[in-house]
Amino acid sequence: MKIISASDYGSMSRKAANIISAQVILFPDSVLGLATGATPSGIYRQLIDWYQKGDIDFSKTHTVNLDEYCGLPSDNRQSYHYYMHSNFFDQVNIPEENINIPNGIAGDIDSECGRYDKLIAELGGIDLQILGIGNTGHIGFNEPDESFDKTTHCVKLKEKTIEANSKFFESPDQVPKYAITVGIKAIMQAKKLLLVANGSEKAEILYRSLFGPITPSIPASILQLHPDVTVIATEDVLVQIRKNKPDAIFERVLRRD
Ligand code: GLP
Numbered sequence: 368m369k370i371i372s373a374s375d376y377g378s379m380s381r382k383a384a385n386i387i388s389a390q391v392i393l394f395p396d397s398v399l400g401l402a403t404g405a406t407p408s409g410i411y412r413q414l415i416d417w418y419q420k421g422d423i424d425f426s427k428t429h430t431v432n433l434d435e436y437c438g439l440p441s442d443n444r445q446s447y448h449y450y451m452h453s454n455f456f457d458q459v460n461i462p463e464e465n466i467n468i469p470n471g472i473a474g475d476i477d478s479e480c481g482r483y484d485k486l487i488a489e490l491g492g493i494d495l496q497i498l499g500i501g502n503t504g505h506i507g508f509n510e511p512d513e514s515f516d517k518t519t520h521c522v523k524l525k526e527k528t529i530e531a532n533s534k535f536f537e538s539p540d541q542v543p544k545y546a547i548t549v550g551i552k553a554i555m556q557a558k559k560l561l562l563v564a565n566g567s568e569k570a571e572i573l574y575r576s577l578f579g580p581i582t583p584s585i586p587a588s589i590l591q592l593h594p595d596v597t598v599i600a601t602e603d604v605l606v607q608i609r610k611n612k613p614d615a616i617f618e619r620v621l622r623r624d
Pocket of ligand 1: 403405406407433499506507
Protein backbone atom coordinates (compact mmCIF):
# COMPACT_ATOMS: atom_id res chain seq x y z
CA MET A 368 0.00 0.00 0.00
CA LYS A 369 1.21 3.48 -0.84
CA ILE A 370 0.01 6.45 1.18
CA ILE A 371 0.54 9.79 -0.50
CA SER A 372 0.19 13.03 1.40
CA ALA A 373 -1.34 16.00 -0.41
CA SER A 374 -0.96 19.53 0.91
CA ASP A 375 -4.64 20.37 0.38
CA TYR A 376 -7.83 19.31 -1.39
CA GLY A 377 -6.69 20.71 -4.76
CA SER A 378 -3.42 18.80 -4.55
CA MET A 379 -5.22 15.58 -3.52
CA SER A 380 -7.55 15.97 -6.50
CA ARG A 381 -4.74 16.64 -9.00
CA LYS A 382 -2.64 13.71 -7.78
CA ALA A 383 -5.60 11.35 -8.07
CA ALA A 384 -6.56 12.77 -11.48
CA ASN A 385 -2.95 12.22 -12.61
CA ILE A 386 -3.18 8.53 -11.74
CA ILE A 387 -6.52 8.16 -13.56
CA SER A 388 -5.24 10.11 -16.52
CA ALA A 389 -2.10 7.93 -16.75
CA GLN A 390 -4.31 4.84 -16.71
CA VAL A 391 -6.46 6.15 -19.59
CA ILE A 392 -3.48 7.36 -21.63
CA LEU A 393 -1.70 4.01 -21.28
CA PHE A 394 -4.86 1.88 -21.61
CA PRO A 395 -7.57 3.91 -23.40
CA ASP A 396 -10.11 1.07 -23.15
CA SER A 397 -9.79 0.86 -19.35
CA VAL A 398 -12.75 0.08 -17.14
CA LEU A 399 -12.82 2.80 -14.48
CA GLY A 400 -14.74 2.18 -11.27
CA LEU A 401 -16.11 5.56 -10.19
CA ALA A 402 -17.25 6.99 -6.86
CA THR A 403 -19.48 9.84 -5.77
CA GLY A 404 -19.58 12.04 -2.65
CA ALA A 405 -17.94 15.37 -1.98
CA THR A 406 -14.38 14.01 -2.05
CA PRO A 407 -13.99 12.96 -5.72
CA SER A 408 -15.67 16.02 -7.29
CA GLY A 409 -12.31 17.87 -7.54
CA ILE A 410 -10.84 14.88 -9.39
CA TYR A 411 -13.64 15.09 -11.97
CA ARG A 412 -13.11 18.85 -12.37
CA GLN A 413 -9.40 18.26 -13.05
CA LEU A 414 -10.07 15.49 -15.57
CA ILE A 415 -12.59 17.71 -17.40
CA ASP A 416 -9.97 20.46 -17.58
CA TRP A 417 -7.37 18.12 -19.10
CA TYR A 418 -9.99 16.70 -21.48
CA GLN A 419 -10.88 20.23 -22.66
CA LYS A 420 -7.19 20.96 -23.23
CA GLY A 421 -6.95 17.84 -25.41
CA ASP A 422 -4.66 15.98 -23.01
CA ILE A 423 -6.94 13.04 -22.36
CA ASP A 424 -9.41 11.10 -24.51
CA PHE A 425 -12.13 8.94 -22.95
CA SER A 426 -13.69 7.70 -26.21
CA LYS A 427 -12.78 4.07 -25.55
CA THR A 428 -13.15 4.14 -21.77
CA HIS A 429 -15.87 2.27 -19.88
CA THR A 430 -17.13 3.31 -16.45
CA VAL A 431 -18.85 1.39 -13.68
CA ASN A 432 -20.20 3.43 -10.78
CA LEU A 433 -20.16 1.98 -7.32
CA ASP A 434 -23.63 2.74 -6.12
CA GLU A 435 -26.99 4.48 -6.37
CA TYR A 436 -29.74 5.39 -3.93
CA CYS A 437 -32.89 3.27 -4.14
CA GLY A 438 -35.96 5.18 -5.22
CA LEU A 439 -34.31 8.22 -6.82
CA PRO A 440 -34.88 8.62 -10.57
CA SER A 441 -31.89 9.71 -12.66
CA ASP A 442 -33.21 13.28 -13.00
CA ASN A 443 -33.38 13.74 -9.22
CA ARG A 444 -30.57 16.16 -8.34
CA GLN A 445 -29.47 14.01 -5.38
CA SER A 446 -29.22 10.79 -7.39
CA TYR A 447 -25.77 9.54 -8.24
CA HIS A 448 -26.86 9.43 -11.90
CA TYR A 449 -27.40 13.18 -11.72
CA TYR A 450 -24.15 13.73 -9.79
CA MET A 451 -22.08 11.77 -12.31
CA HIS A 452 -23.63 13.40 -15.36
CA SER A 453 -23.42 16.94 -14.04
CA ASN A 454 -19.97 16.58 -12.44
CA PHE A 455 -18.30 14.54 -15.15
CA PHE A 456 -20.02 12.61 -17.94
CA ASP A 457 -21.76 15.59 -19.60
CA GLN A 458 -18.41 17.33 -20.02
CA VAL A 459 -16.17 14.56 -21.38
CA ASN A 460 -16.39 12.15 -24.30
CA ILE A 461 -17.18 8.83 -22.64
CA PRO A 462 -19.75 7.22 -24.98
CA GLU A 463 -23.16 7.03 -23.25
CA GLU A 464 -23.31 3.27 -23.89
CA ASN A 465 -20.03 2.81 -21.98
CA ILE A 466 -21.44 4.43 -18.81
CA ASN A 467 -22.84 2.12 -16.13
CA ILE A 468 -24.59 3.09 -12.89
CA PRO A 469 -26.91 0.82 -10.88
CA ASN A 470 -30.59 1.55 -11.51
CA GLY A 471 -32.04 2.55 -8.14
CA ILE A 472 -35.60 2.54 -9.46
CA ALA A 473 -35.50 -0.93 -11.01
CA GLY A 474 -38.76 -2.83 -10.43
CA ASP A 475 -36.82 -5.91 -9.39
CA ILE A 476 -33.81 -4.84 -7.34
CA ASP A 477 -32.40 -8.37 -7.04
CA SER A 478 -32.29 -8.87 -10.78
CA GLU A 479 -30.79 -5.38 -11.17
CA CYS A 480 -27.99 -6.45 -8.78
CA GLY A 481 -27.46 -9.64 -10.79
CA ARG A 482 -27.41 -7.65 -14.04
CA TYR A 483 -24.76 -5.32 -12.62
CA ASP A 484 -22.46 -8.14 -11.47
CA LYS A 485 -22.82 -9.77 -14.89
CA LEU A 486 -21.93 -6.58 -16.73
CA ILE A 487 -18.83 -6.04 -14.57
CA ALA A 488 -17.77 -9.62 -15.35
CA GLU A 489 -18.45 -9.13 -19.08
CA LEU A 490 -16.28 -6.01 -19.07
CA GLY A 491 -13.48 -8.16 -17.64
CA GLY A 492 -13.60 -6.53 -14.20
CA ILE A 493 -12.48 -3.09 -13.10
CA ASP A 494 -9.01 -1.84 -14.00
CA LEU A 495 -8.84 1.14 -11.65
CA GLN A 496 -11.36 1.66 -8.86
CA ILE A 497 -11.71 5.10 -7.25
CA LEU A 498 -12.94 5.03 -3.66
CA GLY A 499 -13.92 7.54 -1.03
CA ILE A 500 -14.53 6.46 2.55
CA GLY A 501 -17.64 6.97 4.62
CA ASN A 502 -17.48 7.63 8.35
CA THR A 503 -18.76 4.11 9.11
CA GLY A 504 -15.78 2.78 7.13
CA HIS A 505 -17.99 2.10 4.13
CA ILE A 506 -16.64 1.88 0.60
CA GLY A 507 -19.27 2.28 -2.10
CA PHE A 508 -22.24 1.75 0.21
CA ASN A 509 -20.85 -1.43 1.79
CA GLU A 510 -21.86 -0.75 5.36
CA PRO A 511 -20.49 -2.55 8.45
CA ASP A 512 -21.63 -6.15 8.21
CA GLU A 513 -20.89 -9.65 9.40
CA SER A 514 -18.98 -10.83 6.37
CA PHE A 515 -17.13 -9.47 3.37
CA ASP A 516 -18.63 -11.81 0.80
CA LYS A 517 -21.46 -9.76 -0.71
CA THR A 518 -21.74 -9.13 -4.44
CA THR A 519 -23.86 -6.21 -5.73
CA HIS A 520 -26.72 -5.89 -3.25
CA CYS A 521 -29.34 -3.65 -1.75
CA VAL A 522 -28.16 -2.21 1.56
CA LYS A 523 -29.96 -0.50 4.43
CA LEU A 524 -27.96 2.63 5.14
CA LYS A 525 -26.69 3.25 8.68
CA GLU A 526 -28.03 6.25 10.58
CA LYS A 527 -24.52 7.73 10.62
CA THR A 528 -24.35 7.50 6.82
CA ILE A 529 -27.78 9.05 6.38
CA GLU A 530 -26.74 11.89 8.68
CA ALA A 531 -23.43 12.44 6.84
CA ASN A 532 -25.04 12.35 3.41
CA SER A 533 -27.87 14.65 4.46
CA LYS A 534 -25.46 17.51 3.59
CA PHE A 535 -26.62 16.97 -0.01
CA PHE A 536 -30.34 16.98 0.85
CA GLU A 537 -32.64 19.57 2.40
CA SER A 538 -33.10 17.39 5.49
CA PRO A 539 -32.04 13.94 6.79
CA ASP A 540 -35.65 12.71 6.22
CA GLN A 541 -35.13 13.09 2.48
CA VAL A 542 -32.08 10.79 2.35
CA PRO A 543 -33.14 7.40 0.96
CA LYS A 544 -32.84 4.60 3.51
CA TYR A 545 -31.62 2.03 1.00
CA ALA A 546 -29.07 1.92 -1.81
CA ILE A 547 -27.71 -0.52 -4.37
CA THR A 548 -23.97 -1.00 -4.07
CA VAL A 549 -21.33 -3.01 -5.83
CA GLY A 550 -20.06 -5.56 -3.31
CA ILE A 551 -16.68 -5.85 -1.64
CA LYS A 552 -15.95 -8.74 -4.00
CA ALA A 553 -15.94 -6.64 -7.21
CA ILE A 554 -13.96 -3.89 -5.44
CA MET A 555 -11.33 -6.38 -4.26
CA GLN A 556 -11.14 -7.90 -7.74
CA ALA A 557 -10.30 -4.51 -9.28
CA LYS A 558 -6.72 -4.51 -10.53
CA LYS A 559 -5.85 -1.21 -8.83
CA LEU A 560 -7.53 0.77 -6.06
CA LEU A 561 -7.20 4.50 -5.49
CA LEU A 562 -8.73 5.79 -2.25
CA VAL A 563 -9.02 9.52 -1.57
CA ALA A 564 -9.65 11.11 1.81
CA ASN A 565 -10.06 14.80 2.61
CA GLY A 566 -10.58 16.51 5.98
CA SER A 567 -9.51 15.58 9.50
CA GLU A 568 -12.91 14.03 10.30
CA LYS A 569 -11.82 11.11 8.12
CA ALA A 570 -8.61 10.52 10.13
CA GLU A 571 -9.93 8.08 12.74
CA ILE A 572 -11.81 5.84 10.30
CA LEU A 573 -8.94 5.92 7.81
CA TYR A 574 -6.48 4.87 10.49
CA ARG A 575 -8.74 2.04 11.69
CA SER A 576 -9.29 0.91 8.10
CA LEU A 577 -5.66 0.89 7.05
CA PHE A 578 -3.93 -0.15 10.26
CA GLY A 579 -6.54 -1.77 12.51
CA PRO A 580 -7.79 -5.33 12.48
CA ILE A 581 -9.35 -6.56 9.24
CA THR A 582 -13.02 -6.91 10.10
CA PRO A 583 -16.32 -6.61 8.21
CA SER A 584 -17.43 -4.21 10.95
CA ILE A 585 -15.04 -1.76 9.20
CA PRO A 586 -15.58 -2.65 5.54
CA ALA A 587 -12.63 -0.60 4.25
CA SER A 588 -10.25 -2.66 6.42
CA ILE A 589 -10.39 -5.38 3.71
CA LEU A 590 -8.29 -3.04 1.53
CA GLN A 591 -5.24 -4.10 3.55
CA LEU A 592 -5.44 -7.40 1.66
CA HIS A 593 -5.47 -5.86 -1.82
CA PRO A 594 -2.11 -6.03 -3.63
CA ASP A 595 -2.28 -2.60 -5.32
CA VAL A 596 -3.79 0.18 -3.21
CA THR A 597 -2.86 3.84 -3.36
CA VAL A 598 -4.29 6.19 -0.74
CA ILE A 599 -4.11 9.93 -1.29
CA ALA A 600 -5.02 11.88 1.82
CA THR A 601 -4.82 15.55 2.63
CA GLU A 602 -2.14 16.58 5.09
CA ASP A 603 -4.72 17.39 7.81
CA VAL A 604 -5.94 13.77 7.75
CA LEU A 605 -2.39 12.46 8.09
CA VAL A 606 -1.37 15.01 10.76
CA GLN A 607 -4.39 14.02 12.81
CA ILE A 608 -3.62 10.32 12.48
CA ARG A 609 0.01 10.88 13.45
CA LYS A 610 -0.97 13.00 16.48
CA ASN A 611 -3.37 10.41 17.88
CA LYS A 612 -1.61 7.27 16.79
CA PRO A 613 2.14 7.67 16.41
CA ASP A 614 2.83 4.37 14.79
CA ALA A 615 5.91 2.91 13.18
CA ILE A 616 3.99 1.11 10.45
CA PHE A 617 2.28 4.32 9.46
CA GLU A 618 5.56 6.23 9.23
CA ARG A 619 7.06 3.53 7.02
CA VAL A 620 4.35 3.63 4.38
CA LEU A 621 3.86 7.36 4.30
CA ARG A 622 5.06 9.14 1.15
CA ARG A 623 5.20 12.89 1.57
CA ASP A 624 4.73 15.69 -0.98
C1 GLP B 1 -21.25 8.11 0.05
C2 GLP B 1 -20.78 7.26 -1.12
C3 GLP B 1 -19.37 6.76 -0.90
C4 GLP B 1 -18.47 7.89 -0.45
C5 GLP B 1 -18.97 8.42 0.87
C6 GLP B 1 -18.12 9.54 1.45
O1 GLP B 1 -21.78 7.37 1.08
N1 GLP B 1 -21.63 6.15 -1.34
O2 GLP B 1 -18.90 6.18 -2.11
O3 GLP B 1 -17.15 7.44 -0.31
O4 GLP B 1 -20.28 8.93 0.63
O5 GLP B 1 -18.49 10.72 0.87
P1 GLP B 1 -17.79 12.13 1.03
O6 GLP B 1 -16.72 12.15 0.03
O7 GLP B 1 -18.90 13.11 0.73
O8 GLP B 1 -17.31 12.21 2.43
